[in-house]
Amino acid sequence: MSDFYSKKDLNFQLFDHLQVENLSQLAYFQDHSKETFEMILDAADQIASKSLRPLLTEMDRQEPQLENGSIKIHPGMRPILKQFGQDGWINATFSYEEGGQQLPWTLHLAAGYILQAANYSASVFPFLTTGAANLIRTFGSSALVERFTPKMYAGEWQGTMALTEPDAGSSLSDISTTGYPTENPGEYRIKGQKIYISCGDHDACENIIHLMLARVEGAPAGTKGISLFVVPKFIPETGESNDVLTEGLYHKMGYKGAPIAHLMIGSNEKTIGYLVGEENMGLKYMFQMMNEARIGVGMNAVAIAQAAYQASLAYAKERPQGRKITEKDLSKPQVPIIEHADVKRMLLFQKSISEGSLALLLYASRLMDETIHEPIPDRKKEKHLLLELLTPIAKSYPSEMGVLSTSAAVQVLGGAGYTQDFPVEQYYREARIHPIHEGTTGIHGLDLLGRKIFLENGLGWKMLYQAIEKDIKSYQGPEDILLLFDQSWKKSQDTAGTILQKAQEGPEIFLADASLFLELCGVLCVGWMWLRQTHVASQMIDKENADTAFLNGKIETARYFMEYELPKIHYIAKRLHSSAYPTVNMRSYWF
Amino acid sequence: MSDFYSKKDLNFQLFDHLQVENLSQLAYFQDHSKETFEMILDAADQIASKSLRPLLTEMDRQEPQLENGSIKIHPGMRPILKQFGQDGWINATFSYEEGGQQLPWTLHLAAGYILQAANYSASVFPFLTTGAANLIRTFGSSALVERFTPKMYAGEWQGTMALTEPDAGSSLSDISTTGYPTENPGEYRIKGQKIYISCGDHDACENIIHLMLARVEGAPAGTKGISLFVVPKFIPETGESNDVLTEGLYHKMGYKGAPIAHLMIGSNEKTIGYLVGEENMGLKYMFQMMNEARIGVGMNAVAIAQAAYQASLAYAKERPQGRKITEKDLSKPQVPIIEHADVKRMLLFQKSISEGSLALLLYASRLMDETIHEPIPDRKKEKHLLLELLTPIAKSYPSEMGVLSTSAAVQVLGGAGYTQDFPVEQYYREARIHPIHEGTTGIHGLDLLGRKIFLENGLGWKMLYQAIEKDIKSYQGPEDILLLFDQSWKKSQDTAGTILQKAQEGPEIFLADASLFLELCGVLCVGWMWLRQTHVASQMIDKENADTAFLNGKIETARYFMEYELPKIHYIAKRLHSSAYPTVNMRSYWF
Structure with missing residues (x-):
């Protein structure tokens, strides 16, 4: 039995709550069944428990090092990356023609949850390769696909996403890395630099394949002039250096096992980049893959929160301290701290956050599979817009709450939790990255309120409304749970109406509290998931066995x-109904 | 100019908001004035900036090491400890007869705030010595005082508080370290072990003086059978080992510069402890010093939050990224991120938390000075009970919110904040200890709702009520601020009434949400402090210059x-009015 996640809960979520076996009714997944899904999950449990988990602490304590311009990582990663390739994890969701297994993203992400809960740092490597390969196979020429993807699928080459630059973090429109056309069609000389590139260099593979955003010389300003390139560390056929130099290695607060590099591209004018698809379409391509990436980051956050919850639960069941508050006889033995209401509160908090968030992420994942393979255009559009609406929520709520949930795990252990004798302090440090990367929470607030909610005349919100109303109507279970949810659901609708009216007051006021609106939607959607889970559990509880x-x-x-x-x-609603705007009115020189 | 706290704000709080110069009207402080207070603060700024601050990063990266049974710490601490002694910091609040300066605790804690903001790890050492010496001088015989305190005041010997044991963390009634009477009156052979002892061993001083809780053999069970001993590492006159062995050194998530030791006492039957005061009075003595210690921990938390706020504010003013949301012209330069409403929101959050909490802590500190020196018994009792009520709030709110406030500082910096290139990740790790040590938040919730609120028929709450009502009546300033506060104040009173009625339902239900009631009181009291500060600022703003x-x-x-x-x-009120108790009803085997 793995002790870093609840297999029972994951099975409940996938098969009882979401009935993901029904995905096999879609033609692409027709060879799959509950049995093949269970095999996938068991295989993930095996590699997670046997290969990833034993390195959890070591990878934190023995950080990557930059030596002579190359990054050295924990030697245990090399066989793990090979194994990911050999076992078919990297291209599992891709088609049979591509050597894949036509696995639903839902199962791929569920398997990822197991790996991430075991050892987040180690789990980062193959997921980046999958993301990079997915861009090449979707938008690249067949020549690029043939040249780069097989070794990526094999776990021999690492893929990365190279977006951020020193002067362009959240503001991608300001990237300045440039591609200069050469005489060879599709080949460009690239010059620039990239920072915070996860797995941007390491010694556990033979080559690093960067999927890099850059401007073709003379391209329009802003996001409309950004192109996507494949930029390998070494030229595949010759093994020659492609002039991608590792300028620095970031030392981070957490997930120290995964190296984050600062790269100089074309310092010696020798970097060649291979254009993916058409010029100036780079950001569009990237954003078509964003939902997977963002749901993936939400999943990372919930996996770490789950591992921290399991560690604090195990401690609380074993650690004797104090007596029941009704027990005044000091000669009685101490009780395990799980008997104290305040400890149960901290455990329930964690359980509600991690299981509720997992439900939302798996719901969004299933929706993604259904959207991709939906044949009817109108229904595809509806599903797509609901997914677009849910994505910033499903990325941000688990990320923000993951910080608080791992903090509660530390608190359950008390002083012990603050020491390196237990893993919870590591989880606490690792959880802090998720509100930052793959779009900060602030950026997702703007995305939700400034963009997603208006797409196609608010079709996404309408779909959300219909889905929640349907679940309310069909709900069977304890009345108190429904009543509380329904109250907050009505309050949320009312608040959404109020905030949308503020659009008339100009974008600064309208969007000032976008992060709070995002938070409100997060609480609402996870509440909705708990309503659904209660309904399912209530139907099951009366059955035999x-x-x-x-x-x-x-x-x-x-x-x-x-x-x-x-x-x-x-x-939050009380705040959002107010018409005072201190965050707008405050002057920078008043701080 | 120190960049790790706002001197302007500290002056405003002390002299404009709290008018601490009026403390000199009390006989004990009659030699003091605004000028002497300012000198103290300047001196603290000097030692903080010149001695402590330069070691901030180094002390985090070069952790203490356990070598041959002794703990080695950063060599820079030895001259700093000497300097603390020579400059009179350790016994500053004590009387002239004791070599002190009769400084108010308010100023001692305000000076501490500056030191803690500069380098929390380094600030821990002298404050522990002050606390330990304070116990000896208050409850110990003159022989003990003469034997131990002079070298503690001189910064040559380290003081500690040795409370926690492996099976007695939050449950002090279960400590089992034992003192066996010897033929010499006041001397006991001590045997047992202590864990998590801050500065419990190190090589930057000549001796370590533990103020240790232990049971005299045959003492009554529980808290009534605990005595307080002075247990030195070395016998002062001979320099011989007193058989206090360092069994282990904890590696912690943060404030790594301060060593935390696991001690074995009397493993070779050779430890002598010197009884402080009377047998079985140890916990009572300790608790009489608790207010200082707990307000001190609240101050630690707010100092770290303040330093993180200042670091993120400086970054936000300098870092260009994106454009104003109303600016669509991409040829315009990027603006500093402080121009974005959501960044201002995160900065306002931090500013409101750290300045509001500082106000509450200084208010409580001034009340402590007034209580100690109040000559009229009835008024002393009133002040004492208000202080008793405020202490768990002033310890816990800054500690809990310090975690969120430093988290917001990380978020302002984005990816940069997650790296060791900036100090905010260190602040984030250091802030996490405060909800744990000197009583967890859960323990303080029980203290407030289970004990403090009932003392003397609720006299503490009555005093709080009167103080808030008085400030509401005399308030002059923006009406909107008063109205919002008044609304929440009425809601708080109503909620307190509701929760007190639950006492009839037995202690488990009554106290199940004690932590939430504590949180409510924290928000309320810091809101009150903001009302007071607004009143003062509103009077000042119309004056010339x-x-x-x-x-x-x-x-x-x-x-x-x-x-x-x-x-x-x-x-919180909505929750506290509910009559459903999932944290009580949840069974341990349902998790």
Whole structure:
């Protein structure tokens, strides 16, 4: 039994709550079934437990080092990357023709959740390669596909996403790395620099394939002039250096096992980049793959929160301290701290965050699979817009709450949690990256309120409304849970109406509280997931041989969420109804 | 100019808001004046900037090491400890007869705030010595005082508080270290072990003086059988080892420069402890010094939050990224990120938390000085009970919010904040200890709701009520700020009434949400402090030569707090009015 995630919960979520086996009704997934899905999950559990987990602490303590211009990482990663390739993890979702298994993203992401919970740093490597290969196979020429993807699929070459530059972090329109056309069509000399490139250089593979954003010389300003290039570290056929130099290695607070590089491109005028698709389409291509990446980051966050929850739960069950508050007899032995209501509160908080967020992420993943393979255009559009709306929420809520959830894990252990004797302090440090990378929470707030909610006359929100209303109508389970949810749902609709009216007051005021609106939507959507899970658990609990302890736990955790977390909607709503704007009015010189 | 705290704000808080110079009207402080207070603060700024600050990063990266049973720390600490002694910091609050300066605790804690903001690890050493010496001089015999305190005051010997044991963390009643009487009166053989002892061993001083809790053999069970001992590492006169062995050194997530030791006492039956005061009075003595210690920890938390705020503010003013949301012309240069409303929101959040918490801590400190020196018994009792009520709030709110505030500092810097290139990630790691040590937040919740609020028929709450009502009545300033505060104040009173009625339902239900009630009181009290600061700033702003930028910043930050933070009272109130108790009902086997 793996102790870093709940296999029972993951099975409940996939098969009881979301019935993902029904995906096999779609032609692309027709060879799959519950059995093949279970095999995939078991295989992930094996590699996670046997290969990734044993390196969790070591990879944190023995950080990568920059030596003579190359980054050395933990030697244990090399066989792991090979194994990922050999076992078919990297291209699992791709078609049979591409050597893939036509696995749904839902299962790919669920398997990833297991790997990430085991050892987040180690899990980063193959997911980046999958993302990079996915861009090449989707938008690149067949020549590029044939030249680069097979060794990426094999786990021999690392893929990266090279977006950020020193003067262009959240503001991608300002990137200045430039591609100069050469005499060879599709080949450009690249010059510039990139920072914060995850797995941007390391010694556990033979080559690094950067999917790099850059401007073709003379391209229009802003996001419309950005192109996408394949920029390898070494020229595949010759093994010659492609003049991509590792200028620096960042030392980070957490997930130290994964190296983050600062790269100089074309310092000696020798870097060749291979254009993917057409010029000036780079950001568009990148954004078509963003939903996977962003749901992936949400999944990272929830996986770490889950691992921290499991560690603090195990401690709370074993650690004796104090007595029940009703027990005054000091000669009685101390009780495990899980008997104290405040400790149970911290555990319920974590359980409600990580299981509720996991449900939302798997819901979004299933929607992604359905969207990709939906044959009817109108339905495809509806599903797509709901997915677009849910993506910033499903990325940001688990990321922000993952910070608080791992903090609660530390608190359950008390002083022990602050020491390196237990893994929770590492989880706490690792969790802090997720509100930052793959778009900060502030950026996702703007994306949701400034863009997603208006697409196609608000079709995404309409789809969300219909989905929630449908679940409310069909709900069967404890009445108190429904009532609390329904109250907050009405308050959310009312607040959304109020905030949309503020669009008339200009973008600065309208968007000033976009992060808070995003937070409100996060609480609402995870509350919705708890309503759905309660419904499912309530149907199961009366059956013969039901796992009543597990199902009672589900329902009581839903009740916790509705009682303790959902009321945050009312506090955010109170703020969002106000017409005072201190964050707009404050002057920089008043600070 | 020190860049790790706002001197302007500290002066405003001490002299404009709290008028601490009026403390000199009390006989004990009669030699003091605004001028002597300012000299103390300048001296603290000097040692903080010149001695502590330069070691901030080094002490984090070069952790203490356990070598041959002794802990080696950063060599820079030895001269600093000497300097603390020579400059009179350690016994500054003590009487002239004791070699002290009769400095108010308010000023001692304000000076500490400066040191802590500069380098939290380094600041820990002298404050522990002060606390330990304070116990000896208050409850110990003159022989003990003469034998131990002079070298502690001189910064040559380190003091510690040795409370926690492997099976007794939050549950002090279960400590089992034992003192066996010897033929010499007042001397006991001590045997046991202590964990998590801050500065419990190091090589920057000549001796370590532990103020240790232990049971005299045969003492009553529980807290009534705990005695307090002075247990030196070396016998002062002979320099012989006192059999206090360093069994281990904890590696922690943060404040790595301060060593935390695991100690074995009397493994060779050779440890002598010297009884402080009377047998079985140890916990009572310790608790009489708790207010100072707990306000001190709150101050640590706010100092780190302040340093992180200053670091993120400086970055936000300098870092260009993106354009104003109303600017569509991409040929315009990027603007500093402080121009974005969401960045201002994160800065206002930090400013409101750290300045509001500082106000509460200094308010409580002044109340402590007034209580100690109040000659009229009835008034002393009133002040004492208000202080008792405020202490868990003033310890916990800054500690819990310090975690979120330093997290916001990381977020302002984005990816840069997650790297060791900037100090905010260190602040984030250091801030996490405060909700744990000197009583966890859960313990303080129980202390507030289970004990403090009932003392003397609720006299503490009555005093709080009177103080807030008085400030509401005399308030002159922007009406919107008063209205929002008044609304939440009424809601808080109503909620306190509701929760007190639950006492009838037995302690488990009554105290299940004690942590939330503590949080509500924290938001309320810091809101109150913002109301008071707004009143003061509003009176100052119309005067000639007023620093209008600073004062407008104060008022706008107050408005931020009332608009964004204070509504949390309504969400907590909603929960506290409920009669569903998932944290009580949840079974341990349902998790």
